[in-house]
Amino acid sequence: MRPCSLPRLAADASQDDLDRLYAERGAALVACDAARRLAVxxxxxxxxxxxxxxxGRPR
Structure with a gap:
């Protein structure tokens, strides 16, 4: 029931920061989707x- 946390880009980010964040955000989305599927x-x-x-049916 808790929302997923996604990394955010700082206002003064460099291109390297953007590249790193792109990968981190992708990993966070995959983890969030896996957690959602498990919960469902x-x-x-x-x-x-x-x-x-x-x-009255045993499983």
């Missing part, structure tokens, strides 16, 4: 277990 998968499994329990 966990929620789906949890809801399935609750539904099965309510229906």
């Amino acid at each position: 998968e966990t929620l789906e499994v949890e809801r399935g277990l609750v539904d099965d329990w309510l229906d």
Whole structure:
């Protein structure tokens, strides 16, 4: 439920800073997407277990 944190470019950044930040930001986006997918998968499994329990079906 917490938002992802993405690196930001400083106002006085150099070209090297921009290049470094580009890679860091890409890695942060990949990590954020992986965390989101894991959270969604966990929620789906949890809801399935609750539904099965309510229906009286063991899993």
